[in-house]
Amino acid sequence: MHLELRGITKRFPGVIANDNVNLTLKTGEVLCLIGENGAGKSTLMNVLYGMYKAEEGQILLDGSPVVFTSPADAIAAGIGMVHQHFMLVPVFTVAENVVLGVEPTGRLGSLNIDKAREMVREVSDRYNLNLDPDAIIEDLPVGVQQRVEIVKVLLRDAKVVVFDEPTAVLTPKEIIEFFEIVKTLIAAGRGVVFITHKLKEALSVADRIAVLRRGQVVGEVDPKNTTESKIAEMMVGRPVQLVVDKKPHAPGEVVLDVKDLSVVDADGRTMVDSVSFSVRAGEVVGIAGVQGNGQTELVDALTGLRHSARGKVALDGLDITDASPRERHAQGIAHVPEDRQRQGLVGGLSVAENLVLTRYHDDEFSNGIVMDWPAAHRVAESLISEYDIRTPSADIEASTLSGGNQQKVIVARELSRPLRLSIAAQPTRGVDVGSIEYIHSRIIKERDTGTAVLIVSTELDEVMALSDRLLVMYRGKIVADVDPRVTSAMDVGLYMAGSRPISASNGIAS
Amino acid sequence: MKIAATFRKITERIARTSSFRITLLAILSAMVVGAFIIILSDIDKLQNGDIIGAIRTVGSAYWALVVGSFGSLRAISATINSATPLILCGVSVAVAFKAGLFNIGATGQMLAGGMAALWVGFSMDGPGIIQVPLAVLAGAVGGAAYGAIPGILKARTGAHEVITTIMLNNMAGFLVLWLLKTNLFQRADRTDPISKLVSAPGHLPRLFGFLSDRPDLVAHAGFVVAILAVIVYWWFLNRSTTGFEFRAFGMNADAAQYAGMHTKRLTVMAMMFAGAFAGLAGSAEVLGTYGYASQNFAGNIGFDAIAIALLGRSTPLGTLLAALLFGALQAGGRQMQANTDVPIDLIVVLRALIVMFIAAPLLIKAIWRIKVAPTSLGQTFRGWGS
Numbered sequence: 001m002h003l004e005l006r007g008i009t010k011r012f013p014g015v016i017a018n019d020n021v022n023l024t025l026k027t028g029e030v031l032c033l034i035g036e037n038g039a040g041k042s043t044l045m046n047v048l049y050g051m052y053k054a055e056e057g058q059i060l061l062d063g064s065p066v067v068f069t070s071p072a073d074a075i076a077a078g079i080g081m082v083h084q085h086f087m088l089v090p091v092f093t094v095a096e097n098v099v100l101g102v103e104p105t106g107r108l109g110s111l112n113i114d115k116a117r118e119m120v121r122e123v124s125d126r127y128n129l130n131l132d133p134d135a136i137i138e139d140l141p142v143g144v145q146q147r148v149e150i151v152k153v154l155l156r157d158a159k160v161v162v163f164d165e166p167t168a169v170l171t172p173k174e175i176i177e178f179f180e181i182v183k184t185l186i187a188a189g190r191g192v193v194f195i196t197h198k199l200k201e202a203l204s205v206a207d208r209i210a211v212l213r214r215g216q217v218v219g220e221v222d223p224k225n226t227t228e229s230k231i232a233e234m235m236v237g238r239p240v241q242l243v244v245d246k247k248p249h250a251p252g253e254v255v256l257d258v259k260d261l262s263v264v265d266a267d268g269r270t271m272v273d274s275v276s277f278s279v280r281a282g283e284v285v286g287i288a289g290v291q292g293n294g295q296t297e298l299v300d301a302l303t304g305l306r307h308s309a310r311g312k313v314a315l316d317g318l319d320i321t322d323a324s325p326r327e328r329h330a331q332g333i334a335h336v337p338e339d340r341q342r343q344g345l346v347g348g349l350s351v352a353e354n355l356v357l358t359r360y361h362d363d364e365f366s367n368g369i370v371m372d373w374p375a376a377h378r379v380a381e382s383l384i385s386e387y388d389i390r391t392p393s394a395d396i397e398a399s400t401l402s403g404g405n406q407q408k409v410i411v412a413r414e415l416s417r418p419l420r421l422s423i424a425a426q427p428t429r430g431v432d433v434g435s436i437e438y439i440h441s442r443i444i445k446e447r448d449t450g451t452a453v454l455i456v457s458t459e460l461d462e463v464m465a466l467s468d469r470l471l472v473m474y475r476g477k478i479v480a481d482v483d484p485r486v487t488s489a490m491d492v493g494l495y496m497a498g499s500r501p502i503s504a505s506n507g508i509a510s
Numbered sequence: 511m512k513i514a515a516t517f518r519k520i521t522e523r524i525a526r527t528s529s530f531r532i533t534l535l536a537i538l539s540a541m542v543v544g545a546f547i548i549i550l551s552d553i554d555k556l557q558n559g560d561i562i563g564a565i566r567t568v569g570s571a572y573w574a575l576v577v578g579s580f581g582s583l584r585a586i587s588a589t590i591n592s593a594t595p596l597i598l599c600g601v602s603v604a605v606a607f608k609a610g611l612f613n614i615g616a617t618g619q620m621l622a623g624g625m626a627a628l629w630v631g632f633s634m635d636g637p638g639i640i641q642v643p644l645a646v647l648a649g650a651v652g653g654a655a656y657g658a659i660p661g662i663l664k665a666r667t668g669a670h671e672v673i674t675t676i677m678l679n680n681m682a683g684f685l686v687l688w689l690l691k692t693n694l695f696q697r698a699d700r701t702d703p704i705s706k707l708v709s710a711p712g713h714l715p716r717l718f719g720f721l722s723d724r725p726d727l728v729a730h731a732g733f734v735v736a737i738l739a740v741i742v743y744w745w746f747l748n749r750s751t752t753g754f755e756f757r758a759f760g761m762n763a764d765a766a767q768y769a770g771m772h773t774k775r776l777t778v779m780a781m782m783f784a785g786a787f788a789g790l791a792g793s794a795e796v797l798g799t800y801g802y803a804s805q806n807f808a809g810n811i812g813f814d815a816i817a818i819a820l821l822g823r824s825t826p827l828g829t830l831l832a833a834l835l836f837g838a839l840q841a842g843g844r845q846m847q848a849n850t851d852v853p854i855d856l857i858v859v860l861r862a863l864i865v866m867f868i869a870a871p872l873l874i875k876a877i878w879r880i881k882v883a884p885t886s887l888g889q890t891f892r893g894w895g896s
Binding site for chain 1: 749750751752753754755757758761762764765766767768769770
């Protein structure tokens with residue numbers, strides 16, 4: 001099937017999300033759609049999938065124009081989408097999930113589950129997906145859940161499969177398996193659209209790369225004759241520094257000392273299991289790991305948002321195990337939280353109000369009863385210019401900013417005061433390439449002034465590049481303590497998956 | 511082309527700041543539906559095929575609403591009198607909304623505050639300059655104390671304030687009934703639950719007291735208290751440190767906790783503030799409107815206040831205007847019932863329709879064929895069990 005988008009323009013009040021976009025996809029090819037957040041990738045795919053109606057332009061299938069008014073139309077025409085957030089019922093089996101909405105039924109409308117099992121098995125075998133039709137979704141790893149989504153799309157006979165940021169939740173090993181699946185789909189004559197903001201992945205899997213910037217296709221490149229930095233430059237519109245530029249570190253005294261720390265969640269499961277480590281002044285310690293291996297709970301315990309079940313946390317030798325978040329803040333701990341929408345920002349408050357969200361009670365801004373808003377505004381204005389936060393004014397709601405600028409608001413607020421320890425969780429998740437560069441340089445700058453820095457990230461490249469020392473978490477335990485300069489990403493990936501590289505010389509550190 | 515582009519820009523801007531417009535259109539839509547209800551309820555004329563007459567009834571009914579609420583000094587006084595407790599209870603619900611809590615307990619808090627004000631009102635006998643402020647203050651304290659109960663229950667045990675405040679409303683009702691039968695409160699010569707009279711210097715002074723020939727103008731200084739309460743509410747939200755905490759907590763409880771705010775303390779404080787405003791409403795009714803307390807002096811005001819806070823999107827000015835509108839409908843409704851055969855119950859229908867249309871901006875969009883961004887109801891409350 002030959003798919004063509006011709007002159008697609010989609011406007012939202014105040015923005016043009018897609019501006020005269022032209023794209024084609026041939027059978028048996030992988031088209032990678034790359035661009036920063038807010039460049040219009042998702043909008044474009046939602047237009048294709050019938051979720052939005054474009055103001056101008058046409059969608060052509062095999063040369064004839066089609067109109068999709070709902071996803072059902074798109075599915076009927078052979079377009080399938082695997083969303084970033086899976087649409088699965090956790091307590092159902094694989095087979096039940098796959099046939100949901102297109103159930104094979106008996107004469108009286110009874111569900112023919114054997115038929116469903118058979119369908120899953122058949123597709124699974126044909127595309128080498130290795131799925132058990134009777135497994136319960138919530139018991140499966142994320143990578144396998146994604147394959148269930150793929151089967152759903154294939155069973156609805158999709159000729160074109162759109163993947164929206166498919167690798168965001170996968171381990172390095174799962175990513176490699178995923179790319180194998182993409183190759184099988186291509187070999188079977190289907191077309192694949194792959195949306196991503198990761199340059200490496202685009203280069204390794206795509207037959208063609210279309211770069212989107214501010215709603216426009218700024219160029220199509222052949223991955224064979226291009227480089228990461230060339231694509232990054234097209235995405236951002238200016239040359240971008242992709243490697244973190246940092247001097248060798250000069251570690252000083254121990255600032256954060258964690259001893260035998262355990263954290264238990266509400267259901268009584270041990271999420272952090274007897275973890276011990278320390279972070280020195282002027283040192284960046286990274287914690288790598290697949291999402292959900294206890295990093296969130298560890299950061300919560302370190303910042304006072306969650307009680308630790310056992311163990312001790314000390315800052316500069318002072319026991320802070322039971323200190324409140326505000327006490328820790330006062331002692332010079334900064335916290336860039338992993339989920340900026342949920343924790344880091346109050347979307348309905350203004351940019352200025354968010355810039356003082358953790359500091360509003362300081363003498364500078366409040367006498368305890370009355371806020372000194374003019375003072376807060378002065379600080380906000382200077383932070384906006386110092387941290388290059390792109391906002392029309394300090395008074396608009398923070399939710400209207402782009403992801404990168406929202407993150408800059410948080411980074412500006414947390415780093416713009418004298419600090420002893422800076423804890424940053426997923427500091428660049430969903431942030432555009434230009435802002436990533438900036439946030440990384442701020443973190444290194446903070447290290448160079450003698451702050452102890454703890455970075456928690458699921459982006460392996462990011463922790464490898466930023467850290468002076470790298471810890472790997474797996475199932476609540478620290479399973480590796482390595483020097484990122486002499487360790488390969490592949491080896492760290494193996495630690496993240498719970499195994500050990502054969503050549504493990506670093507071993508498991510305490 | 512340029513004109514078209516400019517026009518589009520303007521409409522887009524309106525679409526983004528349309529909450530006021532939606533509100534106006536919701537009121538208009540409710541009036542239109544109300545007109546049909548009036549026509550349909552006028553069975554006699556319809557049976558005779560007297561369509562013109564039925565339409566005339568609509569005209570005179572709505573005209574009576576206007577005249578009865580703003581047409582004379584007496585009408586304005588009645589509007590003010592009806593609006594006073596609505597403003598105070600509206601602010602009560604609104605301040606809780608801002609902190610992410612749903613205060614259904616304004617009725618109970620009003621009863622608690624009213625009884626406290628009443629006690630000061632009949633126990634003292636002047637001088638008014640001391641007794642009146644003291645009694646009003648007692649109302650606020652009584653309401654705050656009663657509001658603290660659901661706040662503490664929520665902070666300590668997680669009990670949802672919607673459940674607890676409804677239960678506390680019932681308890682307050684029976685508590686008042688019992689109190690009114692005690693020797694302390696019951697009027698000496700009565701056997702029914704009716705309280706002693708507030709002593710003469712303890713009454714809230716009448717607003718139009720300077721017009722000695724117009725004893726019919728009943729509006730009292732409770733209205734001044736209500737206006738002051740709105741100003742205090744505005745100042746609190748926008749200038750005070752705790753007000754900032756309320757707003758942050760109400761919009762994003764996780765972020766408030768992350769920012770080191772004491773969210774449990776904020777929960778209790780928000781319910782106490784809400785109770786204090788409702789308590790003021792109780793004191794205004796007892797000290798200004800009635801001069802004594804009967805079993806049900808809170809009426810439906812605490813529930814109307816929820817609609818008022820929604821209509822006013824919990825902002826200080828919006829809540830004030832919404833309460834004045836409801837007060838005007840109340841006052842005008844009496845005139846309407848007197849002048850035409852349209853029952854005052856139509857007012858209840860109109861209010862319900864207004865709130866329904868406010869809650870459904872997309873419906874407004876469909877009816878009036880305009881471009882309206884689907885706005886939320888502003889700040890409402892967090893879901894169950896959160």
